[in-house]
Amino acid sequence: MGQEQPAARQNLVRRLATAVFGAPKYLKDPSLFHKMSLVPVLAWVGLGADGLSSSSYGPEEAFRALGSHTYLAITLGVFTALTVFTISYAYSRIIEHFPHGGGGYIVATHMLGERAGVVSGSALLVDYVLTITVSIASCVDALFSYIPKAWHGYKVEVACVLAVVLIVLNIRGVKESIAVMAPIFMVFVATHVLLLLDGIFTHTDRFAPLAVGFHSGLSHDLSTIGVFGIMMLFLRAYSLGGGTYTGIEAVSNGLQIMREPRVQTGKRTMMYMASSLAFTAGLLFLCYTLIGVRPVEGKTLNSVLADALFADWPLGGVLAFVTIFSEGALLLVAAQAGFVDGPRVMSNMAVDSWLPHRFAALSVRLTMRNGIVLMGLASIALLVYTGGSVSALVVMYSINVFLTFSLSQLGMSRFYIQRRREDAQWVRHLSVHLVGLVLCATILAVTTVEKFAEGGWLTLLITSVVIGICYLIRGHYQSVRKGMEQLDEALLDFPTTGPVNEAAPSRNDPTAIQLVSAYSGFGVHTLLSILTTFPKTYKNVIFVSVAVIDSGSFKGAEELEALERSVQEGLLKYVTLARRLGFAADYRLAVATDVVESVVGICRELGEEYPRSTVFTGQLTFRLEKFYHRMLHNETAFAIQRRLQWDGLTTVILPIRVSI
Structure with missing residues (x-):
C-alpha cells in the first residue's frame, strides 16, 4: 500500500500536467516538424500580431507629442508608413541571408563581432520582456476603457493573471497557443478595417478643410517657431512614436518555427505584417485628424475614435466595444512574440555560452520551457514595478528596440559592402540598410535623450546588467572548457595493451x-x-x-x-x-x-x-x-x-x- 500511494499521486500529477500543459510530443513522428511549423497566415498571427498591435499605442504616443500642432499628423502618418516598409524590407534581406533565425543577435554576432552580438542579444531579451509587459498592460488599458473607474485599481492584478495564462499556453506549444488566438486576430483585422474605412469615406467633406488647416497651421508655426522648430517638433513626435515599429524584427527571429520553405514563408509573413501595420498606423493618423480626436481621461485615443465613428450606427456602442475589445485582445496575442522569440534568442545565446546552457533545452512538448517561465516572471515583475503604466513601459520599450534595429542595419550594411563583388544589386540593398540605420539611430538618440529621466535610464541600466551577467557566464564556461581540454589532450589517445575483448556482455557478469x-x-x-x-x-x-x-x-x-x-x-x-x-x-x-x-x-x-x-x-x-x-x-x-x-x-x- 505504501508504494501504491506515491505511484497513484505521481499518476494524478502527470494527468493534471497533461491537461494543463498538453501531451508530450512523439519525436519519431516523421511529420512532427510539419505539424508544428507555421504557415504564413498563422505566422502573421503569432509573430505579426506584435507589429500590428503596436498601432494601438505607437500612433497615440506620437499624436499626443504633437500637442496643438495636430496638422502635422498627416505627414507623420506618411513617414510612419514609409518607415515601416523600409525596416520591413531590411529585415526581409536578413531573412534571406540568415535563414536559420536569430535576427538581430545573429546578424550582429556574425557581421560586427561577439561583443556587438551580446549587446544586441541582451537588448533583444529585455525588449521581448517589455514586449510581453507592454502588450499585456495595453490590453488591460483597452479593456478597462469600458469598465467603470472604480474597478481600475485592479488593472495590475488582471495583467498578472493574463501573464500566467500566456505562460501556460506557451508551455503547451507555440502552434497550439497561436491557434487559440487566431480568431481574436481576425476580429481585430475586420473591425479595424471597418473603423478606418468608415473614418475616411464618411468624412470626405473634411479633406478640403483639412488641407486649409494644414496650410494655416504651417504658416503660423513658420512665423513663430520657424523651420527648425517645426523640424524638431516633428522629429520628437516621430521618435516618440517609435513604438509603432516594435515587433517588425519578430519574424526574422522566429524563422525556426516557419513551414518549409522557411525563407519564402518568412518573407511572405513579413509582407503581410508590413502592409497591415503601415495601413493601420498611417490611416489612424489621418482619422485622428479628420475626426478631431482629443484625449479623454481613462480612455485610449482609439476608443475615443471608435465611439465617435460608430455613434450613429445601429448597435454602434456594441460595435465600438467589440473593436476596442479585439484591440485589447490582440495586444494579448502580441505578447506571443515575446514568448516565441525571447526564449529563442536566449537559446541562441545559451548555445554560444552567454547564458546558462539549460536555456537551450527543449521540454517534452518541444517548447523552451525554462525561457518561457523566466520571460513571464520578468514581465510580471515589471508590471508590478511600473503599476502597468503603458506610457512608462513604451519609453523603456522603444530604446532597446532601436538599439537592436541600429546594430542590425549596421551589420547588414557591412554585409553588402563585403559582398559588393558578388552581388550586382549591392548598392540598392546597401542604400536601404543605410537609410534604415539613419532612421533607427535617430529615433534611438532622440528617445534616449528625451525620455532618459522618465524611465529610459532604467532600460539602459537593466540592459547593461544583463550584458555584464552574460560576460561573467561566458568567462566561467571558457574557464571550464580549458580544464576539459586538458582532459581531452591527456586521455583521448589513451594507449592500451593486451588483447581486445570481442565477446558479447554476459547477463550474469557484474x-x-x-x-x-x-x-x-x-x-x-x-x-x-x-x-x-x-x-x-x-x-x-x-x-x-x-x-x-x-x-x-x-x-x-x-x-x-x-x-x-x-x-x-x-x-x-x-x-x-x-x-x-x-x-x-x-x-x-x-x-x-x-x-x-x-x-x-x-x-x-x-x-x-x-x-x-x-x-x-x-x-x-x-x-x-x-x-x-x-x-x-x-x-x-x-x-x-x-x-x-x-x-x-x-x-x-x-x-x-x-x-x-
Whole structure:
C-alpha cells in the first residue's frame, strides 16, 4: 500500500500536467516538424500580431507629442508608413541571408563581432520582456476603457493573471497557443478595417478643410517657431512614436518555427505584417485628424475614435466595444512574440555560452520551457514595478528596440559592402540598410535623450546588467572548457595493451552501466575511475547516451538524424576503448529532450537485463563550490541518482575535478 500511494499521486500529477500543459510530443513522428511549423497566415498571427498591435499605442504616443500642432499628423502618418516598409524590407534581406533565425543577435554576432552580438542579444531579451509587459498592460488599458473607474485599481492584478495564462499556453506549444488566438486576430483585422474605412469615406467633406488647416497651421508655426522648430517638433513626435515599429524584427527571429520553405514563408509573413501595420498606423493618423480626436481621461485615443465613428450606427456602442475589445485582445496575442522569440534568442545565446546552457533545452512538448517561465516572471515583475503604466513601459520599450534595429542595419550594411563583388544589386540593398540605420539611430538618440529621466535610464541600466551577467557566464564556461581540454589532450589517445575483448556482455557478469555524452576526456576519465576505484570488479561495460534535442538541433528531420549519428559514433568509440581494456562492451542510445527521464528508463531496462549492474556517471567538481555553479551546470547526475536509487539501482557519481 505504501508504494501504491506515491505511484497513484505521481499518476494524478502527470494527468493534471497533461491537461494543463498538453501531451508530450512523439519525436519519431516523421511529420512532427510539419505539424508544428507555421504557415504564413498563422505566422502573421503569432509573430505579426506584435507589429500590428503596436498601432494601438505607437500612433497615440506620437499624436499626443504633437500637442496643438495636430496638422502635422498627416505627414507623420506618411513617414510612419514609409518607415515601416523600409525596416520591413531590411529585415526581409536578413531573412534571406540568415535563414536559420536569430535576427538581430545573429546578424550582429556574425557581421560586427561577439561583443556587438551580446549587446544586441541582451537588448533583444529585455525588449521581448517589455514586449510581453507592454502588450499585456495595453490590453488591460483597452479593456478597462469600458469598465467603470472604480474597478481600475485592479488593472495590475488582471495583467498578472493574463501573464500566467500566456505562460501556460506557451508551455503547451507555440502552434497550439497561436491557434487559440487566431480568431481574436481576425476580429481585430475586420473591425479595424471597418473603423478606418468608415473614418475616411464618411468624412470626405473634411479633406478640403483639412488641407486649409494644414496650410494655416504651417504658416503660423513658420512665423513663430520657424523651420527648425517645426523640424524638431516633428522629429520628437516621430521618435516618440517609435513604438509603432516594435515587433517588425519578430519574424526574422522566429524563422525556426516557419513551414518549409522557411525563407519564402518568412518573407511572405513579413509582407503581410508590413502592409497591415503601415495601413493601420498611417490611416489612424489621418482619422485622428479628420475626426478631431482629443484625449479623454481613462480612455485610449482609439476608443475615443471608435465611439465617435460608430455613434450613429445601429448597435454602434456594441460595435465600438467589440473593436476596442479585439484591440485589447490582440495586444494579448502580441505578447506571443515575446514568448516565441525571447526564449529563442536566449537559446541562441545559451548555445554560444552567454547564458546558462539549460536555456537551450527543449521540454517534452518541444517548447523552451525554462525561457518561457523566466520571460513571464520578468514581465510580471515589471508590471508590478511600473503599476502597468503603458506610457512608462513604451519609453523603456522603444530604446532597446532601436538599439537592436541600429546594430542590425549596421551589420547588414557591412554585409553588402563585403559582398559588393558578388552581388550586382549591392548598392540598392546597401542604400536601404543605410537609410534604415539613419532612421533607427535617430529615433534611438532622440528617445534616449528625451525620455532618459522618465524611465529610459532604467532600460539602459537593466540592459547593461544583463550584458555584464552574460560576460561573467561566458568567462566561467571558457574557464571550464580549458580544464576539459586538458582532459581531452591527456586521455583521448589513451594507449592500451593486451588483447581486445570481442565477446558479447554476459547477463550474469557484474556490469558497469556508464552514462556518457560526446566522446571526450570527461567520459574516458570516468571509465578509468571505474577501473581504478573498483579494480577487477566488472566484466561488462554498457555505455548509455541520450541525443538531446535542444533549440540548436531542432530545425528539421535531417538535423535530428545528424545528431543521432554523431552521438552513436561517440558511443562506438567508447565501446572500442572498453574492449581494448578487456571488457565486454555494448551501448544504448535514445533520442529525447529530457535526459533524466530517458536515462532512467534505459537504466531500468538494463537493470532487468543485467541483474548484477551498477550505474556510474561523472560530475564536475570545483575546488570552491559557488552558489552559481548549480545554475550554470545542470544537476542531471544527482537527479538520475535519486530516481535510480529509489528504484533499487545502485548509482555512483564519480567526481571530475576542474581547477578554475
